[in-house]
Amino acid sequence: MAKSDAGTSRAEGTGNGAASGNGTTLRPQSLMLNFLGNFVLGCDVCVYAGSIIDVLAHAGVSESATRSTLSRMVERGLLHRRRAGRRVYFGLTEHATRVLRDGKERLLGRGVVNEDWDGTWTLLAFSLPDTGQRRRHELRSRLSWAGFGPLIGGLWIAPGAADVSRLTEDSKLAPFLRVFRSTADPATDIGRMIKETWDLDTPAAAYRDFHDRWYAFAGGRDGSVPEADADAIALQLRLLTEWLMVIRVDPHLPARHLPPDWPAAAAQDVFVRAEARVATVAWESARRLLETMPLRD
Incomplete structure (x- = not known):
């Protein structure tokens, strides 16, 4: 990436987050991760x-919010600082690399329509000590991200062979987890179980909102792609962050058990076309505008 004078033509930040097209506030950390x-x-x-401050300012995030986000990510072991004279640089830790690769795979690596389900389920049971309330909340968030839903009590379920390796390899969690692969008895009403276990209205509405918000841009009929500058990077960041917000509330359930008008495929088509419009110019902008130094000496 080429060096440049960061800070030239910087837009004024609007606060702690950027407003998306539907009025939803995009969290600075979500924009930063993307x-x-x-x-x-x-x-x-x-x-x-x-x-970094310059780019996120164009995405509507204030300088103070960006600095605070960077500091918190250093504290959480996601970033490390390097200094060159009076300048401070930020690089990815190994932990951040794993997290970001997982997120990128979720963003770009698989379809949102689960048409290849083989009829199997992953069951995960957990029983954490009463003192582990924070850990319990974190575990539930991680299970939701992995597509699990709460079947009953501490028993969660996901379609197919869900990848739980990051949970079972966590030495602090593994002793409290039990994982099984199974199929449902013919007497089980899968459709009813899905409706009782997962919230389908939220992801359906999110897909439809995303589709409507980006449809014209994806088709090239509304909104031009900015020339190679920070606005192009900011546009792609908003697109990626909004899409990730949508797909993280989708448990990726078997298509055969979803409503026939399930809007995921149409929304993904819009995302792919919109991302294709802005990706090249955004990357060229990043290569030209971002001042960098080697991660290691």
Whole structure:
């Protein structure tokens, strides 16, 4: 990536988050993670703090919110600092690399319509100590991200052979987990179980909102792609962040057990076409505007 004077023509931040097209506030950390996953992951570089502030300012995030987000991510072991004179640069830790690769795979690596389900389920039971309330909340969030739903009590279920390796390899969680693969008895009403276990209205509405919001842009009929500058990067960040917000509430359930008008495929088509319109110019902008230094000496 080429060096540039970060801070030139910087837009004024609007606060702690950026407003998306439907009025939803995009959290600075979500925008930051997509920035890192799209423009830093795999490059073996650290990025100058001023460059990051500039880009997120164009996405509507204030300088103070960006600095606070960077500091919190350092504290959580996701970023590390490097200094060159008076300048501060931020690079990915190994932990961040794993997290971002997982997120990128979710964003770009699989379809949102589960048409290849083989009829099997993954069952995960957990029983954490009463003192582990925070850990329990974190576990439930991680299970939801992996497509699990609460079947009953501490028993969660996901379609197919769900990948639970990051949970079972966690030494603090593994002693409290039990994982099984199974099929349902013919007497089980799968459709009813799905309706009682997962919220289908929320992902359906999210897919429809995304489709309607980006449809014209994806088709090239409304909204031009910015020229190679920070606005192009900001546009792609908003697109990626909004899409990730949509798919993270979708448990990726078997298509045969979803309503016939399930809107996931149409929304994904819009995302793919919109991303294709902006990806090249955004990457060229990042290469030109982001000031970097090697991740290691």
